Amino acid sequence: MKLFTTQQIRDWDIYTIKNEPIDSIDLMERAANRLTDWYYENCERYTDITFFCGVGNNGGDGLVMARLLHLLHFNVKCYIVHFSDKISEDFKQNLSRLPKNVPCYDIKEDSDVPVINDETVLVDCIFGSGLSRPPKGITQKTIIEINRSNNPVIAIDIASGLYADHYSTHFQTIIEADITLTLEVPKLAMLFPENDKNVGELNIIPIDLSKKFKEETPSNYFFTTHKNAQEIYRPRKRFDHKGKFGNLLIVGGSKGMIGAVQLATKAGLRAGAGKTTALVPACGYEIIQATIPEAMCISDPSRNHIVASTLVSKYSAIGIGPGIGQHEQTQKAVRSIIEDAEKPIVLDADALNMLSENDEWWSLIPENSILTPHLGEFERLAGIQFINSFDRLEAASKMAKEHNVIIVLKGANTAICLPNGQIHFNSTGNAGLAKGGSGDALLGIISSLLAQKYKPYEAAILGVYLHGKAGDYASADKGFESMVASDVIESLGKAFFELLK
Ligand SMILES: NC(=O)C1=CN([C@@H]2O[C@H](COP(=O)(O)OP(=O)(O)OC[C@H]3O[C@@H](n4cnc5c(N)ncnc54)[C@H](OP(=O)(O)O)[C@@H]3O)[C@@H](O)[C@H]2O)[C@H](O)CC1
Numbered sequence: 115m116k117l118f119t120t121q122q123i124r125d126w127d128i129y130t131i132k133n134e135p136i137d138s139i140d141l142m143e144r145a146a147n148r149l150t151d152w153y154y155e156n157c158e159r160y161t162d163i164t165f166f167c168g169v170g171n172n173g174g175d176g177l178v179m180a181r182l183l184h185l186l187h188f189n190v191k192c193y194i195v196h197f198s199d200k201i202s203e204d205f206k207q208n209l210s211r212l213p214k215n216v217p218c219y220d221i222k223e224d225s226d227v228p229v230i231n232d233e234t235v236l237v238d239c240i241f242g243s244g245l246s247r248p249p250k251g252i253t254q255k256t257i258i259e260i261n262r263s264n265n266p267v268i269a270i271d272i273a274s275g276l277y278a279d280h281y282s283t284h285f286q287t288i289i290e291a292d293i294t295l296t297l298e299v300p301k302l303a304m305l306f307p308e309n310d311k312n313v314g315e316l317n318i319i320p321i322d323l324s325k326k327f328k329e330e331t332p333s334n335y336f337f338t339t340h341k342n343a344q345e346i347y348r349p350r351k352r353f354d355h356k357g358k359f360g361n362l363l364i365v366g367g368s369k370g371m372i373g374a375v376q377l378a379t380k381a382g383l384r385a386g387a388g389k390t391t392a393l394v395p396a397c398g399y400e401i402i403q404a405t406i407p408e409a410m411c412i413s414d415p416s417r418n419h420i421v422a423s424t425l426v427s428k429y430s431a432i433g434i435g436p437g438i439g440q441h442e443q444t445q446k447a448v449r450s451i452i453e454d455a456e457k458p459i460v461l462d463a464d465a466l467n468m469l470s471e472n473d474e475w476w477s478l479i480p481e482n483s484i485l486t487p488h489l490g491e492f493e494r495l496a497g498i499q500f501i502n503s504f505d506r507l508e509a510a511s512k513m514a515k516e517h518n519v520i521i522v523l524k525g526a527n528t529a530i531c532l533p534n535g536q537i538h539f540n541s542t543g544n545a546g547l548a549k550g551g552s553g554d555a556l557l558g559i560i561s562s563l564l565a566q567k568y569k570p571y572e573a574a575i576l577g578v579y580l581h582g583k584a585g586d587y588a589s590a591d592k593g594f595e596s597m598v599a600s601d602v603i604e605s606l607g608k609a610f611f612e613l614l615k
């Protein structure tokens with residue numbers, strides 16, 4: 115799914131109105147109908163609803179919802195936050211359409227801001243995508259009061275006060291929503307961790323804006339949906355044989371860290387590689403052989419860490435780094451594997467830390483290789499500590515373009531930065547994945563897909579999606595706290611199955 119800036123969304127709106135064609139008041143009616151349907155299907159038992167409407171179109175959406183929910187016999191009341199004398203035409207019309215028996219109060223000065231103490235759902239439609247500066251005065255006071263209350267808050271389109279396209283610094287004056295119902299597409303700011311408390315649970319409400327505009331308008335931002343993952347996935351055919359699914363090598367492990375390479379190897383097998391081999395220090399040989407009978411194992415001459423490289427040309431993909439440590443001799447071995455590799459490889463963990471200390475390695479990395487740093491590893495690679503996610507993401511995208519590699523910046527909504535400037539945000543996964551071993555599983559999955567001849571960008575996008583989806587199954591079974599990377603790997607099968615639906 116393509117993501118757009120607020121300016122593009124405004125243009126999309128205008129284009130739809132002109133070309134569908136549809137009157138803007140009817141588009142607002144359609145949007146509010148979809149929002150109301152969502153409320154009815156998901157929150158039917160919460161019968162008392164208080165709307166806080168601004169005087170722009172976001173407030174207009176709120177007024178239509180209030181009318182529709184009133185007609186469905188919900189107990190509705192409205193507050194109008196008069197933040198400006200500039201009142202949108204569609205807002206005005208919908209205010210006149212609000213049934214007279216819906217209680218409606220004006221907030222024009224500080225003393226009009228109500229103290230919220232009744233048990234009611236609060237619907238935030240003060241500002242939408244039209245926010246142009248931090249809220250002040252009565253708007254600020256209203257937002258602070260809504261946040262102070264313990265009531266459930268649903269934000270319409272976007273939490274009021276949150277900038278959709280860039281970093282917000284006025285944290286005190288942004289609605290902290292439990293649920294965001296965003297129209298048509300998520301907004302960029304919703305995908306950054308610092309805004310998590312403002313966004314809450316994100317739901318996308320389609321309102322049928324023009325398909326043609328969507329297809330023809332360029333964007334570098336994407337959100338990987340189930341359908342997108344299905345488009346990449348290639349189901350197996352009846353007569354396929356193991357030779358077709360590649361020969362994967364996982365290089366990793368050191369004394370005390372054999373578990374990491376074990377997890378990556380298992381994940382590589384579960385993600386479908388035809389043959390999977392682990393290259394480990396001698397202390398890991400028996401462990402791998404005894405615990406993963408399906409894998410082959412090459413023992414390094416050294417007992418506790420890897421010192422020797424291997425003939426890399428026979429493998430269709432190589433994943434390097436899980437538990438590998440940073441021993442000087444290991445660095446030499448890793449450097450020589452990277453140098454010998456002719457096809458894209460996958461680098462994670464200490465292989466990335468080695469890279470951050472050896473700038474000259476960048477020129478050795480095959481183009482379109484995939485690097486999977488978590489935030490700390492990325493900051494080491496970039497040599498900078500970032501103050502916010504926007505700057506960090508921009509730096510990751512620049513690095514991907516500059517070095518012709520794919521950077522998988524791991525976190526909630528993992529961002530996959532491609533050398534062509536595209537950034538794909540992942541839509542699956544949960545907080546239970548923030549745990550040791552999770553990254554090892556991801557390295558195994560991505561390298562396995564690469565071995566199966568998925569293009570590097572496909573392997574990265576699909577791999578991250580499947581890993582998150584498997585994590586969602588694992589959490590449903592074990593809970594966020596208790597799920598471990600092995601559960602994620604065990605759930606991969608369900609994630610693949612789901613792609614067939
Ligand atoms: N295509 C769609 O997705 C549709 C979206 N809809 C809804 O429309 C809103 C966007 O509506 P818009 O009227 O553009 O924006 P807002 O409702 O957010 O309000 C804009 C007005 O607010 C003023 N403003 C901005 N910041 C402040 C501030 N800090 N203090 C006071 N006033 C402020 C702004 O004034 P300017 O001075 O900046 O010009 C505007 O007057 C979208 O979010 C959806 O909810 C449609 O209903 C359907 C299609």
Ligand SMILES: [K+]
Pocket residue numbers: 172238239240241242269270271272273274
């Ligand atoms: K809002």
